[in-house]
Structure formats: C-alpha cells, structure tokens
Amino acid sequence: MTIGLLPPALALLIAVSAILLFAYARRGQAGATIQLVFAVYAANYAAFAWAYNNPTPLTDYATLLFGAMEGPAIWWLAKTKAHNTKGLPGWPHLLGPALLLLFAGVMPPADISLSFAALSALRLLYAVAAGIIIWPHLRSRPKPTWALWVSLLAAATAALSVLKLSAFGIFLLNGDWYTPLWLFVLKSIGISIAVLTLLWWAMVKPEIYLGRKPKSERRAATEDDQDVYARFTNLMEKEQLFLQETLKIPETAEALSVLPRELSEAINRSSGNSFKAEVRRFRIAYACNLLMSEPRTSVLEIAHRAGFATKSVFNTAFKIETGLTPTAYRKAGSQS
Numbered sequence: 001m002t003i004g005l006l007p008p009a010l011a012l013l014i015a016v017s018a019i020l021l022f023a024y025a026r027r028g029q030a031g032a033t034i035q036l037v038f039a040v041y042a043a044n045y046a047a048f049a050w051a052y053n054n055p056t057p058l059t060d061y062a063t064l065l066f067g068a069m070e071g072p073a074i075w076w077l078a079k080t081k082a083h084n085t086k087g088l089p090g091w092p093h094l095l096g097p098a099l100l101l102l103f104a105g106v107m108p109p110a111d112i113s114l115s116f117a118a119l120s121a122l123r124l125l126y127a128v129a130a131g132i133i134i135w136p137h138l139r140s141r142p143k144p145t146w147a148l149w150v151s152l153l154a155a156a157t158a159a160l161s162v163l164k165l166s167a168f169g170i171f172l173l174n175g176d177w178y179t180p181l182w183l184f185v186l187k188s189i190g191i192s193i194a195v196l197t198l199l200w201w202a203m204v205k206p207e208i209y210l211g212r213k214p215k216s217e218r219r220a221a222t223e224d225d226q227d228v229y230a231r232f233t234n235l236m237e238k239e240q241l242f243l244q245e246t247l248k249i250p251e252t253a254e255a256l257s258v259l260p261r262e263l264s265e266a267i268n269r270s271s272g273n274s275f276k277a278e279v280r281r282f283r284i285a286y287a288c289n290l291l292m293s294e295p296r297t298s299v300l301e302i303a304h305r306a307g308f309a310t311k312s313v314f315n316t317a318f319k320i321e322t323g324l325t326p327t328a329y330r331k332a333g334s335q336s
Contacts, residue, residue, distance in 0.1 A: 071126030124161035
C-alpha cells in the first residue's frame, strides 16, 4: 500500500469504528449528544473516504456538510458533560453548515478550497470553545472520566483544522496545492490515527462516554454474598466508615475479614452496585440528613463532613443519587 492510500483506508476504519460505537451507544442508552458525535464522525469520514479518489460536487458537499457538523457536535458534547445536561444542540448551530453549503454552491467549482478553509476555521472555533469548557474539569481532582477523552477529541479536531488552514496558506502563497510531505503525513495520516485511537479507546472503556460502566449480566447472590453484604451495610451504618474521604475497598474488606474481591463481588451481586457506588449512596444519605437538620450549615462544609474532597464532586454525586443539586434539595425540603 502506498502512502497515498493510507488516508482513505484510515478514514474507512474510523467510519466503521464510529458506526459500531453509535450502535453500542444506542444500545447502552447513552445520551443523544454522544450518539450525535459518533454519527457525525461516521458520516464525515465515510464521505472523506468516498471522495478521496472520486471528487465530485456531491462528494464535496457531503464532506463540507458533515465536516462542519463535527465542531458543533464536539462543543455540545463538552457542554452537556460539563453541566450534566441532555439533549441536542439548537438550530442556530446548523447555520454554519448551511451557510458553508450555500457558499460552496454559489462559488465556482474551482474555488471549493475557500469553502473548506472556512470549514476548518469554523471547526477550530468550536474545538477551542469546547476546550475552554473542559479546562476547569481537567484541573479538578478527581478528574471526571469523560474529561480527558473529550479534551483529546477536541484537540485532535483543532489540530486537524490548524493543519488544513496551514495547507490553504501554502496554497495562497505558492498558487498551487503542492503539500510538503510532513504536512501531508500530519494532516491526512497523523490526525486520523489519533482519532482512530480515541475511538478505539471508547470501545475498550465505554464508561468514558456512557458515564457509567456498562451493565453486564449479574450472577445471583449466594447466601455468603448476602451475609457479607449485610455485614458491610451494618458496618457502614454503625461505624460510618464512608465518612473517611480516602476510604478504599482493601481496608473495608479487612474490617470485615474478607478478601477485597469477595467484598466487591458480594456488593455487586447483592445490590447491583459497585463498592464506590455504595459508599456514595451512604454519603449522600448522610448529607441529605445534614442538609435538612442543619439549614444554616454551608453546602461546602456538609460536603466535607460527608466524605467528599471537593464541592464539585459532591454536587455531581448528589445529582446522580437524588436528581437534584444540594441547594435545590434543601429548598424543596424546606417548602414541604
């Protein structure tokens, strides 16, 4: 295979990977935004692979349309993950792709490169906006599982846009589309490999976009499992080990005189939750009681007393368990 055949081959691999991820995301009931991202990647790279050796006005328009949707999709993914919201982007974000198609339609076919330069600029703006949204979450501790993956996806999109704008700049300077080998390798091969790696990472660890570990078939709890889980629950309620910010499964298992693996399996089979999810459940129940019984105590202080390191982690955990923010929960309780 010559180096010139690598770009469409990689694009086809990306398209197939994105289609598989889209199907898995739908089956796993992932949010509409992540489904949109995978659908756009599949369509964009399939159009690129189709157009690479068969450029026609139709393939150019398809590449423009799906390429222009990539930026808004990534930006909206960052926004929904950062703010724990759902839904699809509003219609104003379709204006960019629509205007690009209109611009390409009225321009002479020989000037289609101007439309692709505008596409790269638009995609770069959205990728930078996504990075600004993600940055505070990358600095938080613990780092959300989605933050690194989405930030790298946005970085790959931004890098591709910059490289394509660089190629357009060389065209403006030299008057032809001769691309230096290093730029061709980075733009058409390097970024594709990066995107493909990120998609394969999502295949291996779907929790980075599902927001949870995928549900697997669970074995029925044995009597031993139920006994260990009952002792674990009793230990949490009486000793309140969950208030320890750094509580881990090994020390909890040691307190129960069982192996960490045995405790983990007992919790999972008896409750369907992981050890971390059970600890979170106890912490949030404790925090709910404090919110109602101590109305003058700040949310931050309650978060620390309940075993959470930061207010942001507490807010996220609280919303997972109750569907409300701590402030909204306290307000609702005071009005009832």
